[in-house]
Amino acid sequence: MSTIKLNNGVEMPAMGFGTWAIADGAEVAEAVKTAIECGFRHIDTASFYKNETGVGRGIAASGINRSQLWVTTKVWPTETGYDNTLRAFDASLNRLGLDYLDLYLIHWPASPSHYTDWCERNLDTWRAFEKLYADGRVRAIGVSNFLASHLQPLIDSCTVKPMVDQLEIHPGYTQADDVKFCQANNIVVEAWSPFGRGAAFKSAELKQIADHNNCSVAQLCLAWCRQKQIVPLPKSVTPERVKENLESDGLNLSENDILKIDQLPEFGWSGQHPDKVTF
Ligand SMILES: NC(=O)c1ccc[n+]([C@@H]2O[C@H](COP(=O)([O-])OP(=O)(O)OC[C@H]3O[C@@H](n4cnc5c(N)ncnc54)[C@H](OP(=O)(O)O)[C@@H]3O)[C@@H](O)[C@H]2O)c1
Known part of the structure; x- marks a missing residue:
């Protein structure tokens, strides 16, 4: 699996395995173990997914050395603020059964529609992230669903700049301005829902471009992300699809197809805009 270098010099596997909506327990443990056996080395979860325990079981069952894996989890808005975040981190690590994390993300910026002090709240949470990073408990720290308007105040007052921003990105929803902002600030962008939770498979245009490249629509979406230096996080509980998604690694699309x-x-x-969500 190819890697991408973060702004602190750490190398992150350039595609991750998504685990949203995979039930905790045997289902997610089996899915994670299978994904690792097939070749994934990067697993994406969140406290909100309520499946960290099963993800940890899947990692342990895979038998792969911990140092070969990249594990990301996220702090949910109700867990944010300085002290709460430190507690949430410990709880996530416990559920995962790990003694360090590779990447910790603020899942959503505090929403201005919910928090009048949204900016301060993000900064308090970020100070806790900086402490966890300085203490060596996490190899990289970042955000998710932060647009340029949320990132700029953070960048202006942080000590450690975010290394990653995880955004909804797929054909039909490119978030081009925010991706440009991140990449100009040396922040690696990850793509959540790289298939638009399945919407991509209904597009005749994508099918046509995929046929022309002798690949599946899923592989096309993943190659499109990766050629734009965006790290996709495909989710699948189907082993054949997991392998198919990994096989996108060798694909090379023309500039014209990307355009x-x-x-x-x-x-x-x-439909989830970070400034309008109600959590
Ligand atoms: N930061 C955030 O706020 C946020 C929000 C949403 C998601 N995420 C992360 O991003 C990950 C991916 O997003 P997502 O789960 O919403 O959706 P997604 O990966 O865009 O789509 C998943 C759907 O595509 C199907 N699929 C996967 N590979 C396929 C293939 N090769 N051919 C045909 N169908 C295929 C899956 O089916 P089967 O599973 O049945 O095979 C599933 O129905 C999540 O799991 C999560 O880790 C983050």
């Missing part, structure tokens, strides 16, 4: 995908009209957006 055609960039220019597709909007479709498949989750």
Whole structure:
């Protein structure tokens, strides 16, 4: 699996295995073990997914040395603030059965529609992230669903700059301005829902470009992300699809095909705008 270098020099596997909506217990443990056996070395979870215990069991059952794996989890808005975040980190680590994390993310910026002090709240949470990073408990720290308007105040007052921003990105929802902002600030972008939770598979345009490249639509979406230096996080509980997704690693799309995908009209957006969500 190829890697991408973060702004602190750490190398992160350039594609991750998503675990949203995979039930805790045997289901997620089996899915994670299978993903690792197939070749994934990067697992993405969150306290909100309520499956960290099973993810940890899957990691342990895979038999792969911990140092070969990249494990990400996230702090949920109700767990944020300085002290709460430190507690949430310990709880996540306990559930995962790990003694350090590779990447910890603020899952969503505090929403201005919910918190009048949204900016201060993000900064308090970030100070806890900086402490965890300085204490060596996590190899990289970052954010998720932060647009440029949330990132700028953080960048202006932080000691450690975020290394990653995980955003909803897929054909039909490119978030081009925010991706540009992150990449100009040396923040690696990850793509959540790289298939738009399945919407991509209904697109005749994507099918046509995939056929022309002798690949599946899933592989096309993943190659499109990776050629734009974006780390996709595909989720699948189906072993054949897990392998198919990994096999996108060798694909090379033309600039023209990448541009055609960039220019597709909007479709498949989750509808979750960080400034409007009610959590
Ligand atoms: N930071 C955030 O706020 C946030 C939000 C949402 C998601 N995420 C992360 O991003 C990950 C991915 O997003 P997602 O789970 O929403 O959706 P997704 O990966 O875009 O789509 C998953 C769907 O695609 C199917 N699929 C996967 N590979 C396929 C293939 N090769 N061919 C056909 N179908 C395929 C899966 O089916 P089967 O599983 O049945 O095979 C599943 O129905 C999540 O799991 C999570 O880790 C983060």
